[in-house]
Amino acid sequence: MLPCDQAHCVRTARRAEELSLTYGVSEEERGLLVRAALLHDIGKGGAELGFAVRVLQRLPFSREVKRRMARIWPHGESALRVLEDHPGIGGEKLRRMGACRRLIGLVAEHHCPTTKLGEILKRADDG
């Protein structure tokens, strides 16, 4: 994972811990949430993700248009795909490492949460 992604994960973990206090989650859930925040973007690791592709991912174009634009750069399309799919990639990495199911779920769903802890993580990530 790039240093900028590591710093983002640490900031997200700090925000998640702060938010967990206002949401009144248990100490055990807070620990799980902080671990998930530290690892939530682990799916981005190991890929050549250039600055231009990161900017492209955030533009308000359709997925198909962005993929065509990404072909301008060498490996741009595959880098864009990693950025788009990194929650699932991260969840799968953690599953292979033997992480607990709740941690895997929080990481895999951090863009589309289905639980209260997931919503806190998304808020911390967006903040």
Ligand SMILES: [Fe+2]
């Ligand atoms: Fe993410």
Ligand SMILES: [Fe+2]
């Ligand atoms: Fe993130």
